[in-house]
Amino acid sequence: MRLVTAVIKPFKLDEVKDALKAIGVTGMTATEVRGFGRQGGHTETYRGAEYKIDFVPKVRLELVVDDAQVDEVVDTIASTAATDKIGDGKIWVTAVDRIVRIRTGEEGSAAI
């Protein structure tokens, strides 16, 4: 089992969710986050005073998947979330030691 974490542009969330559902993913968690990378921030102006906004809004998507499906999930997120502009985000994969479905007590692949 692997945890796939993706930080994407907020307006891409629904598109990515639909694409993942289409390849059989049954659940995920999305969190509104702020961050900056190469995109940096932007400036906003209030009554003539410029403010540098360093942290820009992003969505962090987390889902645990079977080893066999990891590459397909990562590729799907990557192709769906892409706008080809700076700031599209990142995806990374980490190992998961244990997973439990709280309601039934099921563990491993059955709990995904």
Added chain:
Amino acid sequence: MGLDTGDTAWVLISAALVLFMTPGLALFYGGMVRSKHVLGMLMQNIFAMGIISVLWSAVGYSLAFGGSGRFIGDFSLAFLNGADGITGTIPTMAFVAFQMMFAVITPALITGATADRLKFASYAVLIAAWALLVYFPVARWVWNSNGWIFQMGALDFAGGAAIHINAGIAALAVVLVIGNRIGHGSEPMPPHNLPTTILGTGILWFGWMGFNAGSALAANGVAAQAVVNTHLAAAAGMLGWLIAERKQAGHATTLGAASGAVAGLVAITPCAGFVGGASPLIIGAVAGALCYLALGIKARLKLDDSLDVIAVHLVGGIIGTVLLGLFADTGVNDGGADGLFYGGGVELLVDQVIAAVSVLIYSFVVTYVIAKVIDRTMGLRVDSNDERAGLDQSQHSESAYQA
């Protein structure tokens, strides 16, 4: 002249319209502060509706409109005893109500400059003392027929000097005493909710119809002219600000549209029932553009006038009060005077400048002393931990928005 029911109805409605401006001002300012201070700002504004109304009925009306003194009234009408006659063509009680709402909103204007750092109890003492020692006397000077500015012949239809210059310069005095917000100039403090500010702008604009046209104290041609002037000055003020902003900063902003409209409204306030034709457009546009440019004043002074009370109210008030000396037209209101452009010579212009400067100096000095005394005794500013935590938590033990 007997009692006129139409006049009475309009002034009573106007009193309600002006009352509505104070919560409007609260939202206008509240949207511009950071979210941890928004209740602190709203509270300071609506609290004025509480404390100033009580003070007004107890002694304020009497000090402003009782007796025969040139500088201050007396206590003959304390608790509104004896205020049951007729003033002009309306019940004196209608005039009491209408003027009460002016007294309420004027100290509330100051809160924009002192945002995010006043201790609540000290603020309560500050505006009570300010009403007693600054607003009630100045209202006397300007609006009571015994008042020295009134007798000099200076005009102030709805409060360019008595309200906007008065509160604007008072804001400067209080900021000089309390200092700048922690992080001012080094960390961003963007408005937390501009839609709220726009809602507040709409309420202010709406209420200003009563503020200015109600000051005719009659439902007549002057009141109708004041409604049109008020609206046109707000419209032209918005355009003036946006043009200046677009040229200088590159974008026409939502906050700029709101601020420009308010600047136009401020400037037309002293002029509303005394000018006509294209004058409200000129006054509004000049105010919009100049108030935008006046934003630079606080940067130059390194002064944290947080929400630009100086640029909008002080500068806007001065513009309106002085321009009235040029644009006043007895063809619009024969109870007024003619300005320089309408064949009246420089006499009115000089009177207007004297009125503006007198209110400015008196208000600055007395406000500074009041603020200093409160600061030395009970402390006017919250401590740094309370300021960082936000006024909502530290002063009121509340949060505006639950996570």
